[in-house]
Amino acid sequence: MRKITLVLAIISIVFSSVIYGQTKRVKITVDWSDQAHENLVEVYDPANNLLLSICNNIETAVPDDNCFNTTGTENTYAATYDLGCLPTVPTNIADEYYLILKSADDLPWNSGSVIVNVAGDDSPIYDGSGVNATGETHDFIVRDDGSSPFCDVDDFPDSDNDGVIDFVDQDDDNDGILDTQEGLELNQFDCLVPSLSFEDGVYVDGTGSGPGTLFAVYRFENAVNDDFNDDDYDVLLKITELTNTSIENIDDDTVDNAPFLQSELTFTGSGVPGVTYEFTIVDDGEPVVNGNYNPSANIFRIGGTTWDCDGTPTYQESVRYYNPSAFGLDNPTSLTTDIYDEPGVDNDGAGITAGTVTYGGFSTNTILRSYFQFSSNQFSIRMQLKNSQETTHTRLYAMSFTQCDIFDYKAPTLTILQGKDTDGDLVDNQLDLDSDNDGIPDNVEFQSTLGYVAPTMTLDGAGLPVKDEDG
DSSP: OOOOOOOOOOOOOOOOHHHHHHHHEEEEEEEEOOGGGEEEEEEOTOOEEEEEEOOOOOOOOOOTTTTSOOOOOOOOOOEEEEEEEEEEOOOOOOEEEEEEEEEESOOOOOOEEEEEEEEEEEEEEOTTHHHHOOOOOEEEESSSSSSSOOOOOOOOOOOOOOSTTTTSSSSSSOOSOOOEEEHHOOOTTTTOOOBBBBOOOOOTTTTTTTTTTTEEEEEEEEEETTTTTTTTEEEEEEEEEEEEEEEEEEEOOSSTTTTTEEEEEESSSSBBOOEEEEEEETTTTTTOBBBBBBOOSSSOOOOEEEEOBBSSSSEEEEEESSSSSSSEEEEEESSSSEEEEESSSSEEEEEEESSOOSSSSSOOOOOOOOOEHHHHHHHEEEEEEEEEEOOOOEEEEEEEBBBBGGGGGGEEEEEESSOOTTSSSSGGGGTTTTOOOSSSSSHHHHHSSOOOOOOOOOOOOTBBTTTTTTT
8 A cells, every 4th residue: 555645735835946955754743732722833944935824723603713812712722734845955055944933922832832843853842931922933954964864756756746746736647637536536616426324324133143233234225315327325334343342323313413424432441442334335225135235236436534533642533444545634634644554464444543632522623534535335444442541431433425525625635545547557547647548638638728738837835836726
């Protein structure tokens, strides 16, 4: 499985021409456990260009209420901003990258920290003890020090050589067509792919040893409504693995969002207790015989979002996607990505693990969500808890199966593992300049011009023309 890097796609990173050269991975993590709404961090390059402003991005009824404001309502905020691969500063340049830490109340931070991670090194760490409204300035070093690794083409490919690595580039082959449309068959302006609705699930009698047990099957009738083909399909959910986990409610329609799959689970003990659900899209009314059934002959791409994934210092919610065709996060995020590619049988998948902060109730905070997509009528997802202590915890896991959600992400960092390959040449469409192999470049077929018009304007940090960021 290809490894991923999560990179900030929403900002345009502009450097002085003398700075370009080797690059190093840079991430900045903020952790504010009190009065988060008062705080602000600004990130600058050596040429004094503002790269990024970091503040509490939790959306509230009052716009910007929690960003560098003395009267905000949200006290807690913890997230990582991934700036990707930043150019190293050459020896003939004396200036460095730097941060300015600020506080709206003109006082030191009540509680908090900023960690700058350069090429895997979590240093320096700043606690904001000298912060005021004007700002406390700190340099951080991105240079060739002879020891820390550079970004390389194996871990950070750039298919179109435009200076924006594929993990952040929303148009990997630079043909003017977004990767989500070419690789995932999603149109930002006409997203009509079917969703899954998990309401009124019914236990199938005779499966497993009863409801909530291993190999029990639940039917969600008419969960898929394919308006394009005027067909309805059921989803059968089978419990294929249970480890130190009790299912209190496989889908609670009485809380938050009824169409979401909302499982209330109780985890016991340390390690990674959890439950694996196998989802199968079947024809309407497909019979279940001795726990067996047949997937529909029509193949779907099914995607969605895992919501409200949070945790504490001793245990963290976690979700694993088996054989996904694509997955990603918003940026910033409080989540970390898990890659399951270690030697062994159970080694194909990706997932996410929460941070150490719990947000009250059902939170739609974008730093707590992750995207997934599968290219099959049968796929598996594991809901699990990473627990460092011998304790018991009941948690609610929520997923929406509306794959057009990806267009609501502020700065999606998307890795496509099994993209659409129209011509079968083993090159996914988002990397193929002629995806149907008819001799006509995709750009010519897609745009209303008489010939191929290659982009010549400046590209932003997402690999898109700065004057055409809406796609």
